[in-house]
Amino acid sequence: MRTAATFEIDYVQYLGEDGRLLREDLPDFARDPKVLLALFKQMLLVRAFDTKAVALQRTGKLGTYASCLGHEAAHIGIGSAMQIDDVLAPSYREYGAQFVRGVKPREVLLYWGGDERGNHFSGPAHDYPWCVPIGTQCLHAAGAALAFKLRDEPRVAVACVGDGGSSKTDTYAAINAAGAYGLPFVLCIINNQWAISVPRKAQTGARTLAQKGLAGGLDCVQVDGNDLIAVRAAMDHALKRARAGHGGSVLELVTYRLSDHTTADDARRYRPDEEVKAAWTREPLVRMRTYLTGLGVWSEAEELAWREECNRRVDEEVNAYLAVPPPPVTDMFDHLYETLPLDLAAQREDAIEWEARR
Amino acid sequence: MRTAATFEIDYVQYLGEDGRLLREDLPDFARDPKVLLALFKQMLLVRAFDTKAVALQRTGKLGTYASCLGHEAAHIGIGSAMQIDDVLAPSYREYGAQFVRGVKPREVLLYWGGDERGNHFSGPAHDYPWCVPIGTQCLHAAGAALAFKLRDEPRVAVACVGDGGSSKTDTYAAINAAGAYGLPFVLCIINNQWAISVPRKAQTGARTLAQKGLAGGLDCVQVDGNDLIAVRAAMDHALKRARAGHGGSVLELVTYRLSDHTTADDARRYRPDEEVKAAWTREPLVRMRTYLTGLGVWSEAEELAWREECNRRVDEEVNAYLAVPPPPVTDMFDHLYETLPLDLAAQREDAIEWEARR
């Protein structure tokens, strides 16, 4: 019997759940505690934002909101590894990655507050907006990567998708296209174990989600998604490979959704408490805090001070969000086409007229 | 570095291009020359049919027709391994598999002759008709397999798709569903190297097409699709596994499209002559003929006689096809819904009236 092909998928982890280093071969960036510290502070800021956003929804000041609780290492790892010229195609949860790229918390709130203007955000103008139809952003990223390749630009397109989204046909299509054209494309499958109520094991018979990349001949790796160092290292590697013209990668970032799916969901209906409790012992902040404290670059006092600063910043953003007046009724007409077609102009007039009567 | 997963894909081949056995471990069925002979005769019959069908198109007696030249081992191997209760979901080219299951050549001709009645064929009533939208049949087969599993029936659904079709999202979706539910599903990717003018290597960056199954955790194998024994053995194995409840498989059957894509295509525009010439040396009939002749169960005289018989049978089918009168105009209305909706009844009357005026 001849063998047609063999494959091996690595698992990347540096930091244990207890905050101890598991490996000696730290990547360069991680040898500088200041770099890690800055990233850790970003993770804390995202968490402060997230807590506040959920509270806003509960008090009726925000629409449905998708929490990022527990995803901080994955999101900050992705965002911080990218260059500004790269393109990020997020799903609807990767605020950490976006903040690092310049998106403001007030813009996230505006979007979930029912206002398209949140998508006209302060991040890179070429970044994609939040994407609700699961997985479709992966193909947009592949298309962006194709544009970069055709124009010979040293840029990479990065798409984020969930474990659920890894079943989506668009995700497979993006993997296939990236392999066929050798695109500078990195797909981050953020496996938080749940797609609303459907557990990871019900999505697919595949042992890892990383191996979906084999279907397209991409580089595949599974990463501890709660380990910031691992995420960042895997991203650095994938981005470098892509930028050098060596093609696309699939990174499975294994993490856990510590929150409900969104504020419209009640995870207690389908998810055992013990599982959530166990997941809290593996969450990304604790281990990083332990590690940095062990290195002597972080302390409880510093954390308290920083948390206060986070809350101050978040409050400022919330206030800015709440102060945004609703858009004029004409807003729904004025951005659909570059020039308003005639028959739509009449409808616009009608809307203005009804507005005047209110 | 830990390894998350490893995979190995086997290549199955028994008969060399020169007709010599490459392995001693012949599967049981192949130890009986009579069995092989019967299958070989089927392959010859399909080729006779195919030649005639192309001629019919050239003389204006048939619409566009998709030839199966060179696919005889793959098609007969698939069809002959299946049980009647299994479901076949073909694309548009697998006549060999269908003939073995009872579909009549006249029905194939009727379909390509522009008449839906060709799909009301003599094969198993549960088999799917020819499927033009590439890949969609794979999901129908997966759905059929799901029905079998839910009803606890020992049946398997087999889908055929091309190398081009292996890029289709529906094909990926079927692989994913088969893995997620552990379905009795066998996907035959018939890799004939071309999807119209697009070569295999432009479809995907994957080294093998078999490995697409890894994305869903299916059993994957690459098979010499010109080797009837290999195809049949791989099918037997996959069907047995599926029937026993052990889940789905992907078989990549490596073969070559010796014809134009369809009679509407001119492959000389995009395909080098030498490649085709080389492919003829590997085609499935020659090696089988050599092998059987070597075994002493076949001779030139027998072949001549059988070819004559094939032509006689094919002519009979062609005549039967040509004798089918066109359907009445009401035919387009009478099978759309079980009961004709009122407003459609009025349109039906209108069509009858216009028919009367002709």
Place this chain on the structure above:
Amino acid sequence: MSAETTPAITLIEAITQALAYEMTNDPSVLVLGEDVGVNGGVFRATAGLQLRFGMDRVLDTPLDETTIAGLTVGLATQGMRPVAEVQFDGFVYPMLDHLVCHAARFRNRTRGRLTCPMVLRVPWGGGIRAPEHHSEANEAMFTNVPGLRVVMPSSPQRAYGLLLAAIRDPDPVIYLEPKRLYRQYKEEVPDDGEALPLDVCFVLRDGTDVTLVTWGAQVKECLEAAEQLAAEGISAEVIDVATLKPLDFDTIHESVRKTGRCVIVHEACRTAGFGAEIAARLAEHAMYDLVAPVERVTGYDVPIPLFRLEMKYLPSVEKIVAAVRRTLAVS
């Protein structure tokens, strides 16, 4: 069944009740979709069904609408009666290929050898302050597709009866559920297994001056408008189309013969919305009955805005009343 033993239920509960009734009576009926199992669906339409009927009758699917559509066609063509759920109207587009090319055509393609008795349940339309892609009125897309039936209930009772009919129908049915009405009010819905016909419009209110033709969430607005108009002495007939395809134009025509005026109301975009078909049939067949031009009160030709503006996009009682007044001002 007496009123005492029939508690009033919401539209979404009526859907659950119909599903449970039919699953009890027909073992080939099964439910599939994202989160329809333990979670009972994002709107709770399938709440409790998995517990009651088992994992083999209520299946969570992988997260892919193409998969749901394709598996459903496969199941239906092999003797099952699948009722598939898509989570929101905005996620139905990847299903169109299998619906248009296969579900709608298997019977015709195979001359009746293979049929496709399936239902696709689609939570439909706006007005619930939902995120992007969760508020779409895309019914027109299905109504030009031969071989489909397109149904939309507008009350708990009709939801129950029409869903039973949809499941029992031997051909594919797109069953659109106005989310805005899911929990808006309750009604007694006897669990008697009585289906409603899939080819008639329902005249919900008799009137003589104008005909309001509508479906889904706007039924309520039209009834309210009729109430307001009645206070001014204007008598509006209200028709719930309910089954858009095939269309029972006779009922609409009969009403317009009587009233001479017609206002068509729907929340989908106006241009090439299904209201156009109704207006077109009036133009073809009711020209001499009409004493005023047909009016359409619809969503604008823009994507329904996120929720800060969505109510300004949707038709309203005031807009309906104003349109009726315009038709009355004529002649």
Place this chain on the structure above:
Amino acid sequence: MSAETTPAITLIEAITQALAYEMTNDPSVLVLGEDVGVNGGVFRATAGLQLRFGMDRVLDTPLDETTIAGLTVGLATQGMRPVAEVQFDGFVYPMLDHLVCHAARFRNRTRGRLTCPMVLRVPWGGGIRAPEHHSEANEAMFTNVPGLRVVMPSSPQRAYGLLLAAIRDPDPVIYLEPKRLYRQYKEEVPDDGEALPLDVCFVLRDGTDVTLVTWGAQVKECLEAAEQLAAEGISAEVIDVATLKPLDFDTIHESVRKTGRCVIVHEACRTAGFGAEIAARLAEHAMYDLVAPVERVTGYDVPIPLFRLEMKYLPSVEKIVAAVRRTLAVS
């Protein structure tokens, strides 16, 4: 350019000519699709382009329409002007999700930050004895989608001018090509880069008794019908809608004001076909201009049959003439 230097070309050659013109003048224009490269497309629309402009401007795609649609949106939102080809009308359904949810909405969603200047070329319609799924008239599906433009040429000259306009348009355009006309006749088409407007209907023949409104392949049938009618002394005006969305209703209305009669002709299924929108606008705005009911001559509400019956499904000159006679018999 003089007639001597402008050889007459077919509609499909006019498309190739427009693609080549724009690729020469705008380096951001690229072509992608299945078999568009070496093979020049299954209809030869892109014949020679890869040789002329290189592999980076003319890309074969993997065999998946979702992929083509999604990549095209990605390319267009990042500064390219992709012209995508789908091989046949019947394979467009898997593209709808990206067209409806993304191509049509990126500008609106991001308030102009990201835009999607793309063209999807779709060989469209029946009458060429093609296999199943190769003959569909599904234009209505696109016309209810806000944010899209929907265009259909009916002559080599209009094919050239409208395709240039479509490529240059800053928003997504669905460009439907009537296959039946691809090689039906030739016309001189100067390669002057002159685009035609994307928001007007073309009056192809002036008339006073009846207005024939149509698009695509039926333009030819309507012109033939008008010719036959002229022989009987009946004067038919023929309008090629050309751009279905946004619809230039003014031109149609002006004609109907003059003629008082309107017959709408299209090969798509009747119910909820785009003809319904035109009839609806007439019912709303032209009631007092019409002296006879609007008529629609269309395909039946069934999938277009395989080719042994397809001509019996399609509208014909005789059916158009008969409809005109009916409108003239009135009043």
